[in-house]
Every structure is written in structure tokens, then in C-alpha cells.
Amino acid sequence: MPKLKSRKAAAKRFRATGTGKIVRRKAFKNHILEKKTTDKKRKFSKAVLVNERDEDNVRGMLPYLPRK
Numbered sequence: 099m100p101k102l103k104s105r106k107a108a109a110k111r112f113r114a115t116g117t118g119k120i121v122r123r124k125a126f127k128n129h130i131l132e133k134k135t136t137d138k139k140r141k142f143s144k145a146v147l148v149n150e151r152d153e154d155n156v157r158g159m160l161p162y163l164p165r166k
Contacts, residue, residue, distance in 0.1 A: 105159035112148065112156055118166035120148040120156050 112120050126134075127142035134142075148156055157163060 102161040104162065108156060108159035112160060112163070114164045115147075118164050120153055120163070121145045122148050 112122055115121055122145065124142045124144065124146055127139060131139060157165075
């Protein structure tokens, strides 16, 4: 069977944790930062788990991502 291709855009945005969950970055931390509070910007910098409803969709784009 031939190798499956990963969606390169998804490969740059998602990674797997040691337990096999998928991690993503939060939005709104790229520009127009002057009007955002320091507290808000700090919260945007933290990584967060992908919602369980979206997980199957992301795994379809990244076939070689480690499973749970």
C-alpha cells in the first residue's frame, strides 16, 4: 500500500502529546497587540487541546500522528 500524505498546513499547526492527544495554539496573538491586555496576551500564548469533536477531522489530515 502506498504511503499516505499529510496535509502540510495541518502538520504545521498540530502536534501530539505523549498520551496521544492533539495540541494546538490559540488564535488572536499575532497582530493588533497594543489594545489587548497583558493578561489576555499571556492566555493566548498557551497551547490547548483540540476539542474531541474536531479530533477525528485533524487525525484524517495527519495519518501518521501517534494514537492514544
